[in-house]
Amino acid sequence: MESVVLYKFIPYIIYGMAIVFSLGGGALVYAGLSNSTERLQTRLRMRSTLNKGRALVQESASKSAAEDWLKKAGNPLGLTxxxxxxxxxxxxxxxxxNYVFIPFIMxxxxxxxxxxxxxxGFLFFLPSMPYSLFVFFMKRLVDFQQAKKNAEVFMLYDLxxxxxxxxxxxRINSYNLIKDLLPYFSTIQPFLAKTLTEWSSNIGPDAALENLGKKLGTREGRSLVSVLKSLDRVDRVTAITSLKGMQEMFTRAQIENNRRKRKVTTDLLGIPVKVTHFLIIINFIVVVVIMVSNVLSSSH
Structure with missing residues (x-):
């Protein structure tokens, strides 16, 4: 059996050796016909071409649908x-x-x-497919991230x-308030730290808070930003009244977010069941195709 397998691979081994020797001979001829300056220029041109190709690949990847979804989901596992x-x-x-070409050669x-x-199977993991498993997972991760942000925004209201x-x-100092409350958060802590940095720079507090609302990306976060903008310009009683009013409205929204979070958890726990059903259907289709092909071959 091993001798038969080796016999089948002999033509491919010969072709591989011929390619290697051809490339080696071409390299030796080029080294003999060119000087060190020409070889250096050729290496520089090849390096420049490789760098341009790498930059084009990275640029096209950054504009793809997968990059948009991964950024919205917070780049899970550091994926780009x-x-x-x-x-x-x-x-x-x-x-x-493993399952197609090697058995074909053997x-x-x-x-x-x-x-x-x-x-x-791989069609279901294409980012460009609107109903693929990749899009399904990314949507669930985005919903989960938004729910975590909203939970901490609600806690910020309370604090x-x-x-x-x-x-x-x-007299209210919004900068010091946010700075003192910063250690209590994890998900929105980077956004708040960036806001404090921009606050004390040339950007100013209003622009820094606007950027915070964009980074939070939720209606509740934008409402919080509108309240924070006015804290330094109103008295303590008015600020408390405004925050309590926004908190009551936010509480109703948070109830809906909790329902969505439970739905996300239910969907994630239901994925193994859905995958099992999908594999059963695929197995049934494969069995039917094999049976039909056997019947047709026997009839011929």
Whole structure:
């Protein structure tokens, strides 16, 4: 059996050796016909071409649908569009090589079923497909991230009201309030820290708070920004009244966010069941195709 396998691979080994020797001979001829300056210029041109190609690949990846979804989801596991596409392509090549091309080289038979299953499976992970598993996971992660942000925004409302109620002076300093409350947060802490940095720079407090509202990306976050803008210009009682009014409105929105969060958890827990049903359906289709092909071959 091993001798038969080796016999099948002999032509490919010969072709590989011929390619290696041809490339080696071409390199030796080039080294003999060119001087060191020409070789240095050629290396520089090749390096420049590679850098331009790498920049084009990174630019196209940054404008892809996968990059948009991964940014909205907070780049889970440090994934970017480029790394995701590399993993996607490498996985496709490995599966096709293991289940399609290597069996074809070994037996000479091309497995259409294996190719179709792998092709359909990878279609479900394409970022450009609106109903793919990739888009499904990203939507759930985005909803989960928004729910975490809203929960901490609600906590910020509560902490601001408590701080204002304990104050003995009527003059409010929003910068110091946010700075003192910064350690209590995890999800929105980077956004608040960036806002404080911009606050004390040439940008100013209003522009810094506007940027905070854009980074939070929720209606509740933008409402909080509108309240924070007016804290320094109103007295303590008015600020507490405004914050309590916004908190009551936000509480109703938070109830809806909690329902959405439970729905996300339910959907994530239901994924193994859905995948199992999908595999059962695929297995049933494969069995039907094999049975039909056997019946047709026997009738011929």
């Amino acid at each position: 569009s480029l790394t995701y596409h590399i993993i996607f392509i490498v996985g496709a090549v490995i599966l096709l090589g 037996t000479g038979e091309f497995s259409i079923i294996a190719f179709a299953v792998i092709f359909i 601001l009201i408590n701080e204002l109620q304990m104050m003995k002076v009527s």
